[in-house]
Amino acid sequence: MLTTRPRGTSDIIPGQVEKWQYLEHVFRRLCREYDYAEIRLPIFEHTELFQRGVGETTDIVEKEMYTFLDRGKRSITLRPEGTAPAVRAYLENRLYAGPQPVKLYYTGPMFRYDRPQAGRYRQFHQFGVEVFGAHDPAVDAEVIAMAMDFYSRLGLQGLELHLNSVGCPGCRAVLRKKLQEFFRPHLDGMCADCRGRFERNPLRILDCKVERCREVSTGAPTTVDCLCPDCAAHFQAVQDYLAVLAIPYVVDPRLVRGLDYYTHTAFEIMAADIGAQSSIGGGGRYDGLIEACGGPPTPGIGYALGLERILLTMERQGCAFPPPEGPDVFLAVAGEPASLEAVRLLQQLRRAGLAAARDYLGRSLKAQMKYAGKLNARYVVILGGDELARRVVTLKDMAAGTQEEIPADRLVDGLCRRCRES
């Protein structure tokens, strides 16, 4: 073999791809019911979109982006997430001039230069939604409910919804000051990362995984302690809506999302038993982002769901997928004259809307039957010299094992009727 697929990418082959199609089908149906419109965005963007939109100090921008110069010497980046491109498209296409809010969904691959492991790949796939132009906490609750609805339609169980509010910039400033006061006396005992975070972004100390830092930070002031009255009211309202929807959650003051532009609501959905990469989706509000990207002050909120991790969880939990579909009918052909007739019949069957296949390898009838069985064909039409001469075909029901002879010119109608009936 000349070469293999690049590290951290995967081929989704027949047998697997049906599962992806199923998830897409369920998600599109969900978006229709929640009234979100699809937007299709480029897979690469100008690098500065992510530098500004995601944040210079985030891990994504600092070390995970696929960035290259194109032939016109422009710096291009394979999109590592969907929110910044959606914001860009909202502004560039002046969607703010239409009815608000604008509710969008997207699907597709994202790229991050990470070291692969179970549930983490360099090209991975997300379903996401974004709502622009509404600050109402009912929208926060709607997008959370929508994400949870998606999981539940797939049959996933035992998921944990983590919820937090990181407040507005005013709350963040208060918290920052309080955190620095709290951690200053303990700095010597903390990890190097956290000593760096102390100046740059003390919020991030709260989700440090180092044991010593966790001990130190128990009792530290949290986001929730520092919310201003408006932010506290917003957070409470989100929780009230979730209560009405009977969606269980845990308030997790340590949930501090990695992207700089998040304000207010932050949430993440965790699945047990798929390893360390247990987050199967997450999102939050970003009321400052659109303005930061050069647009009018506009609130926004969204989430993204990780398809590879969802599939992994579904497989671990034994969730059901639609059964594999074979052709409605397989034409078994004996002899060359029959082959000519088979081509004509195939065309008629397909034009009638049936999924129809035949043999192309000159196999024996027995081998063709075996092949049809493997394809999971519902019916087999046997067409040989004998049938041809008498203008009939033999129609076999593969599941029942029964067969009958019918006039050739009644085959298409007869098959259509049978396939519709069951």
Next chain:
RNA sequence: GUGGAUGUAGCUCAGUUGGUUAGAGCACCAGAUUGUGGCUCUGGGGGUCGUGGGUUCGAGUCCCAUCUUCCACCCCA
């Protein structure tokens, strides 16, 4: 980016202290049944032992490098 494992047929794996022509099950193809799938039996095709170096009379086996995948960290979906 850091640390630790892994790699033999399409898949799951065996392969002795380094020793002749690398095996099994499943899958695939064919025959038993010259026109009938699933069960059974028989036979067949398929491997540069991840890749590249090295040690040795001799390497699937030992050493080095590299790639992949997996596990953990960082971070996230």
